[in-house]
Amino acid sequence: MTEDAPKIRLYVAAPLAAGEVLMLTDQAHYLTGVMRQGPGDAVALFNGAAGEWRARITQAGKRRVEVSVEARTAPQRDPPDLWLLFAPIKKARTDFIVEKATELGVARIQPVLTRFTNAERVRTDRLTAHAIEAAEQCGGTFVPEVAAPVKLDHLLANWPQERHLMFCDEARTACPVADALSQAPQAPWAILIGPEGGFSPDEAAALRRLPQTTSVTLGPRVLRADTAAAAAITAWQMALGDWR
Numbered sequence: 001m002t003e004d005a006p007k008i009r010l011y012v013a014a015p016l017a018a019g020e021v022l023m024l025t026d027q028a029h030y031l032t033g034v035m036r037q038g039p040g041d042a043v044a045l046f047n048g049a050a051g052e053w054r055a056r057i058t059q060a061g062k063r064r065v066e067v068s069v070e071a072r073t074a075p076q077r078d079p080p081d082l083w084l085l086f087a088p089i090k091k092a093r094t095d096f097i098v099e100k101a102t103e104l105g106v107a108r109i110q111p112v113l114t115r116f117t118n119a120e121r122v123r124t125d126r127l128t129a130h131a132i133e134a135a136e137q138c139g140g141t142f143v144p145e146v147a148a149p150v151k152l153d154h155l156l157a158n159w160p161q162e163r164h165l166m167f168c169d170e171a172r173t174a175c176p177v178a179d180a181l182s183q184a185p186q187a188p189w190a191i192l193i194g195p196e197g198g199f200s201p202d203e204a205a206a207l208r209r210l211p212q213t214t215s216v217t218l219g220p221r222v223l224r225a226d227t228a229a230a231a232a233i234t235a236w237q238m239a240l241g242d243w244r
Helices: 029-035 091-104 124-138 151-158 178-181 201-209 225-240
Strands: 010-012 022-023 044-046 050-060 063-073 081-087 108-113 165-170 189-193 213-217
Touching: 010 124, 022 029, 029 050, 029 063, 044 063, 081 091, 081 225, 091 124, 091 225, 108 124, 108 151, 151 201, 165 201, 165 225, 178 213, 178 225, 189 213, 189 225, 201 213
Parallel strands: 010 044, 081 108, 081 189, 165 189, 165 213
Antiparallel strands: 022 063, 044 050, 050 063
8 A cells, every 4th residue: 555645734632643543524525526525535634633644535425534644744833822813804705814823823713893894704614614614725734713703892801821823913003023022931922913993092001901902913005804814824933933
């Protein structure tokens, strides 16, 4: 049996170990109908906790595919302890934020409801599916948790003492992000991106009063919320994360 490198990566919610036999139902159509895979073909599997494993298709049908797990091909690699907090926006752009946050490396994705949040109902199951797909495509072995939406005032009232907050502040007096992070501690962090209409004055004041807050600016240009999220995560990863 050849140890060929699988071209397809799939997330599975099941234990992974050599000799395990798994029955894939949700991915059966994709494997057989779209990718034309059959018995003998190899696939890569990960479950978010045990690294990546090579598995071999042993039986293939339209509604279910049986695979046998052979060997681990990559160790588990978790992202830094970084949360992304963002106000949901239009559907496609919210999807983009979740996908890029997964690819860039965050541990938790938290939708936040602010006074000026203007979005349709947030479906965490759909966003989780986007996170899984992003992890499958980017070679990651970790899928960030997508939490249920929470109101900003409730979030701040229950903010964990040990977690620092990078507040992407539109105020001109905020510190440039590179300067702010150059002196920042190695600790659990979160990044907060506001809605398209910005934060209300009361919300911005409450954020600045939080002892754990570091207010930063992302540059001289006004960024769309989805662009700001990707830029902020990139800046944090380069200063404090696992890109160094």
